[in-house]
Amino acid sequence: MTFLTHIQSIIPVSEELRDALHNITLIKTVKKGQLLIRAGEYCHDIYFVESGLLRGFYYQEEKEITNWFAREGEFATSFYAYITKATSTETIEALEDCELLQLPYTNLQQLYTRFPETERLGRILTENYYVKLEGRLLGLQFTTAKERYDNLVKQNGPLVLRAPLGQIASYLGITQETLSRIRAKQ
Amino acid sequence: MTFLTHIQSIIPVSEELRDALHNITLIKTVKKGQLLIRAGEYCHDIYFVESGLLRGFYYQEEKEITNWFAREGEFATSFYAYITKATSTETIEALEDCELLQLPYTNLQQLYTRFPETERLGRILTENYYVKLEGRLLGLQFTTAKERYDNLVKQNGPLVLRAPLGQIASYLGITQETLSRIRAKQ
DNA sequence: GCGGTTATTTGACTTATATCAAATTCCAAT
């Protein structure tokens, strides 16, 4: 799924807008293990994942807590830091070699001004992410660790094979020992 | 905090836009205990709370789970249902007598089209709600029941006095017995 | 392929919070 296809599924893209989108984005390739943003830095960019897998995590008393995964066709950024212009508490790491499109903040703001229809794009993307997040919150609050894992597998099957156990466990809000035991019982 | 003041703190409001905002919103007063949307219905409106207190909740095995509270100066809707046009799983209830501004979906869509700068408004409001929700998710995942309650009191002090214990407990993801015990220890 | 690091599994024990049940307090309508 390319960037343009993804955008076109949300708003109509004119010739002009297509050129603009092309001009304001940068192609970025990163190797497995590389960091895109470190905790404490400012977050100037949104990334669109063309291929590969990223994760966002932060430190909670020495431990890494994975906050999200982003696969092909998804956007990734330290959302809070990007929106509020505060320093990021998150670190973003490539879990695999990735091909990314980088969308710098100032370019995006110019895009919003020059093509007001892209405000809609921003709004709809944010709405979609909100709805997803809300679903996750409810799951966290009212399902057992096993149910959460089963749901993740159902919705995100292959992801489970691509990311290490400890990262998936912290994403689900459980320890890796607990996740290991859940897996052991089939 | 009036609706207009709130909007003006986010985007500049022209004479024209102000009139439009006035024309597309309806004043609605509801009495304590009244329901604005029931689970299973479609959600056609966003409400802005001029005064009073609302909550959104849904049923989880016979029990009511409070999903959010909305006070003066905040927006309220069954977000998922409003965005996706699916039927709502949430019920919205007035916890106090309320004065609301009602913003019907079709009117809002027309506003977006007629005043493209309002797309920015929609985007920014959604972004803000996303950031809030993310904070809540992290809290839920990595703090104890007591810490979550203390944070709620810190951030939302008076709310705690306005809503009944059971509703606050389910919002925090704990049972009312646990919340009662937390309160008992100061 | 070998050695060393890192990730995962397994075990024993602890703890926060849930559950079920009963007692008490609060409050609104008469």
Next chain:
DNA sequence: ATTGGAATTTGATATAAGTCAAATAACCGC
């Protein structure tokens, strides 16, 4: 003020998941 029902508190017990520690297993660079 009195009363009945709801909300809250308190108590006893159960349980899911955490913690700490050690044993395996998987992976990576040489």
